Amino acid sequence: MSEAVDNSIEYNPKSVQLYNNIREYAAAGYSKREIAKIFHCGRNTVTKYLNGDYESLCKRDYRSGMDQFYDDIIKELNAGVSRKDVYCHLLKRGYMGKHSAAYDYMNKIIKRENIDIAVYKSSSAEVIQKRKKLQQYDHISRAGIFRFLWMNSDLSKAHCTYIMEHYPKIRQLDICIREFRNIYDQKNMVLLYLFIEKYKLSEIQELSRFAEGLEKDIEAVENSVASPLSNGFVEGTNNKLKMVKRTMYGRCSRQLLEAKLMYRPNV
Structure with a gap:
């Protein structure tokens, strides 16, 4: 039976466990609603695991949703397009994954291919080329x-x-x-x-x-x-008091504000 390969690294342990548990409870006469409550999942998930194929449900999927865009990603990164803009282009082309997953995938490509990534906000080809030319100059901020x-x-x-x-x-x-x-x-x-x-x-x-x-x-x-005298100390103290007042504004009582600002030598 397919269940015999549960411990294989090619199968997802959580999916295998859920698959077996759902079928076991269903065989014992539990309804889909009851099974969903027990395993904290939806009834659609229960139905999927009852009617679905073990291999398709439990086998690990090592493919990334980015694989289908691999060639385009390499091309754009080499052309100087920033990772942010590459991600935006992928979304327009149907990529459904998360931002972090896309960046992790691109970072692996960048490291493996030794790509000099772009960090510019604009991905216009002309803008990128101009900025790359400016890198040869010595800049002072x-x-x-x-x-x-x-x-x-x-x-x-x-x-x-x-x-x-x-x-x-x-x-x-x-x-x-x-x-x-x-x-x-x-x-x-x-x-x-x-x-x-x-x-x-x-x-x-x-x-x-x-x-x-x-x-x-x-x-x-x-x-x-x-005059050798200066009011710098007084102005500095005023600034400090104003900063305390503004950070407390709307969140603390007058009594607390007074406790933080008033000087009590006898306390």
């Missing part, structure tokens, strides 16, 4: 330039020279930042007035507005330059 300007992070001499020569606005920003910091390093009021007059006439609109804002609030700016 926007964030990297900001870190160089504001935090003096390391930037190679070649990169620095190229940026300063080809992007005059960045060169002006770099000079402006250094001059403004020099005002506070030297605590020099004259440098402050010269800075304001110089950058009020700047061609860069943002720098011009910054200088005009300093002039409008000149008394506070003068105090910040001349």
Whole structure:
């Protein structure tokens, strides 16, 4: 009998067990509804296992639903199409499997065939080719330039020279930042007035507005330059309190908010 090969690796143990149990209970006089309740399955499943063929129901199916698309997958991955877009194309062609199964299948192909996969959002052939050509150039990120300007992070001499020569606005920003910091390093009021007059006439609109804002609030700016005191600690504490308040908004009571924010030295 076919049941004699239950332990073979070619058969699914769970399917074999369910097949035998359903038939055993049916032979004992249980109804389909009762069998379905006992084994936590649907009546259609019970009917399938009662009327179906043992081989087709219990034999392992090693074939993947992706196998029928194998040639197309290889072709698209080699052409630079991203896995996401390959998966979308397969869905349009009738693939019924899950996203994770498709990615696992493609990852095995990529590893076996040593394919240089695409990570681009667009799978347009022209876009992919343009981006591949750009890979031969040396790129500097926007964030990297900001870190160089504001935090003096390391930037190679070649990169620095190229940026300063080809992007005059960045060169002006770099000079402006250094001059403004020099005002506070030297605590020099004259440098402050010269800075304001110089950058009020700047061609860069943002720098011009910054200088005009300093002039409008000149008394506070003068105090910040001349005084060794700073309200940085107070502002930092305010930010911390506001963050606590916002994270609790709508979920906690006023009493808990007060307990987190109020300072009680006697407790």
